[in-house]
Amino acid sequence: MTNETDKKLTFNERLMSIDRRWVFLVLAIFVVVPLILGFSVKPVVSDEVRAIYDFVENLEPGQNLLVAIDYDPNALAELHPMAFAIMEQALAKRLKLVTLTLSQNGAGMAEQAVKAVVDSVKMYHGYTPEYGKDYVFLGYRPYFALVILGMGQNFRIPFPKDYYSTPLDSMPIMAKIQNYDQIAGVIDITGSNVADAWIAYGNGRYGVKVALGLTGVSASDYYPFYQSKQIIGLMGGMKGAAEYEFLCKNPGPATEAMGVQTFAHIVIIGFIVIGNIGYFLDKREKAKRKKEM
């Protein structure tokens, strides 16, 4: 039955209605092959990514930076590289790193990222960050807007203890941190609307500097906030992460994935072009037939 229907289709129609399974197969091939062969792309750094890098780079050693790992495993591929690059840059610069998560499945993500970064700093920077002194992981609390507002008054309201149930007051890193006044900036890495709350409450109400690391699909939503200077910088998707890794001279998973992303985009563009060629040929043919009649 399907074959009979296929036979009736003209060449133009075929161009316009390629079975989606063929699209999936071609895309899969173009994703897997560059992964196996290895193909890298040098990123062109955008101003909004450079702004975050410069902000962290210009902080003095000992200043406190808050990195919010507000994403679930579904956005891991895009957002983990951002978290790795920023946290490694911060610890290597001897900043005091405060991390937390406002995403339900984010605690596992954050713990994984923090441990990996600490190991990397030990290995590549010859410095062993100490838990409770150089960095801390506060854990997860529900109702992100309330937590962000609560921290504006005192971190101890939403987080009396850290992720490992250690009282905040017993850790040297938290001794001088009461609220956002002692935090140089917040870098929120998220794929959800937690970013809105950081902008509205963190920046709007308490005036803390906020930068965002976002998934590719949500990045364009936040450009208005970048232009109005409500956020100091913006990283969008894997490309943003690769740019940040490039700036940090720390090529990682995002840089590696740029090749795959490039090929995937070429495939998608190719299919769109094929569909449009079919569409225009079909339109011309129909117009010609109409004229002849």
Added chain:
Amino acid sequence: MKRQLPLLVVFLAGVFMVIQYFVPAEFSEKAYEFLIDWTIIIGIFALALGIWSLIRVSYHKIKTKQEGYFYSYVALAGLFGMILFGFTFMGGLESYMFTHFFDHIMIPIQSTMFSLLAFFIASAAYRAFRARSVLSSVLLIAAFILMARVIPMGPLSDAVTVVSNWILLVPNLAAKRAIWIGVGLGIVATALKVVLGIERSYLGRD
């Protein structure tokens, strides 16, 4: 009284939250904290309700042997398993089982679901992006430029970056800002309607 009391509570809480936002005094902050605690308590009840609902739906599926009822066993096993291994007497959040379930089941499942989206986006883009009119052609060209941003094009790369940044920071921003302002006004209007008791659908029926 059954309807007037909740309306009064909503009105008082709504008006108080608006006023306290502009009053940076200690009493206002204390009262605000008190209300936040209440929100958390209500949220915990909502969580319990959600878990109960999941258990009920799954149980019903298993009992009536609906299509794919086997997956309800998996959902319930996952739910109770993670809760159990999360308890301190079973090792807590750092226990081998809890961390391994999370790292080797939860993360791959969620990542896979998200990755599959790329394939559907490719297929949808192929079908939907047709230059049918001037507006759809403009959209198509803009999409091409933004997609070309991550493709190495030699000396052209810089130009593509400049143009794509312009698209994001000018036309995209103008459209987004208009949408955001519209959404913001809508939120304010809805909030006012709730506080003033005009919108009562949250009471269950009107």
